[in-house]
Amino acid sequence: MALRHLAIAGLAMSLLAGCAAPRLPKMTADQDCHIGVYRLTDGRLLDIGPADGSDLRWRLQDGQVGRLHADRAWASTVGWTDRPDTTAVRWGDSCEGVTLVTPQGSVEGRRVALQVRDTSFKSGDQTLFGRLVLPPGDQPVPIIVQVHGSEKTAASLYNHTQRLLPAQGVGVFVYDKRGTGRSTGDYTQDFQVLGRDAAAAAVTARHLAGPRAGRVGLEGGSQGGWVAPIAANLIPVDFVIVGYGLADTPFAENRDEALQDIASYGPGARADALEVITATEGVMASNFTSGFERLEAAKAQFGKQPWFKDLKGEFTGDLAKYPSWILRIVGPTFNQQTPWTYDPLPALRRLEAPTLWVLAGEDTAAPVAETRRRLLALHAQGRPITVLEFPKTEHGMFTFETDAKGQRRKVRYAEGYFQTSLDWARTGALAGPYGDALLLTPEPRSR
Secondary structure (H helix, E strand, O other), X not given: OOOOOOOHHHHHHHHHHOOOOOOOOOOOHHHHHHOXXXXXXXXXXXXXXXXXXXXXXXXXXXXXXEEEEHHHOOEEEEOOOOOEOOOEEEEOOOOOEEXXXXXXXXXXXXXXOOEEEEEEEEEOOXXXXXXXXXXXXXXXXXXXXXXXXXXXXOXXXXXXXXXXXXXXOOEEEEEOOOOOXXXXXXXXXXXXXXXXXXXXXXXXXXXXXXXXXXXXXXXXXXXXXXHHXXXXXXXXXXXXXXXXXXXXXXXXXXXXXXXXXXXXXXXXXXXXXHHHHHHHHHHHHOOOOOOHHHHXXXXXXXXXXXXXXXXXXXXXXXXXXXXXXXXXXXXXXXXXXXXXXXXXXXXXXXXXXXXXXXXXXXXXXXXXXXXXXXXXXXXXXXXXXXXXXXXOOEOOOEEEEEOOOOOEEXXXXXXXXXXXXXXXXXXXXXXXXXXXXXXXXXXXXXX
């Protein structure tokens, strides 16, 4: 999700536990050995990165992905499903080699040596940890500064683009979001603060790269779609990329998700559900200090409707589930400074850098209809925004399969998605084709 708010119940449990997960989990010896990007003898690139616990995750540059299970002799499962994979990864005698095993045969690979430089930089009163990864050589290259979504994990550990893109000639700068990894401060969803952090990261990346800095720009996924344009209006950048982000308010995200949850109940349910949604927005906007009377009235009026149990969204379902006295106690402790009414349109209207916006056509975490409409309107007004949409993809640009309970399971990244970032960073234009992606704003191939 673009916001990823925890359920109230989960928050209460974490408060009672009185502890938090470490900001930077320790890697196992196997993970330390094998994390890297490998060039296969057939020319393809295979990235090995960390997954939860002791596991690893493999990715190919075309978007295929799977999880390698340490407790199953590194057997792979497809994407983010539990389905056994016909693809496997085998380790070489050292940490420098791998073998990719597919039904078509086995292909060996060797680790790609990249130029890696760790650094720290100031943003406001916090010190953030950053990492610049460049391709081998001494020639200028484009550099993508990766802007966070809402995740609380350390980008320096979990962001796979820091290996996969430099191995294809485009540098990457990642940094641990404040309150994560090796960065100081507290986690926040204050877009203005995060925008200043991203701007400081871009300045640091350009300085650190020195003569190797070619085109330098920002790429933000999900919540990063709100943050990257703010940063791009603070400092000069050569390009912006947004993946599966919203051009609408955070409140609109919650509303559209919640209404999507109950779409099968018809228009009458939609009108009634809007009263519940609006009531929960009032409580959230007040930081759990007011609005409870309206919420309780809405629950009393509609709580026994068949659609009520399916109403979720980003936070509406959680707030409607619990009595007001619990919300008053627990809610304020979960204030992440989210600017619920933030409208990104003013920032998007001011953007001068060529901006690529990539939509996931069946995004249930950040429904795209209003974002698509707004972006196409901005393009028609002459703003430098290009809109590309991958149909039949979910949030994160994943293709998916649906299980017997109707739950979506992520299978792989959309074919061609990774290539869009490479092309936009290099030229500020698309070359295509990118799988079955649709270009919604036709324009010249070069700028």
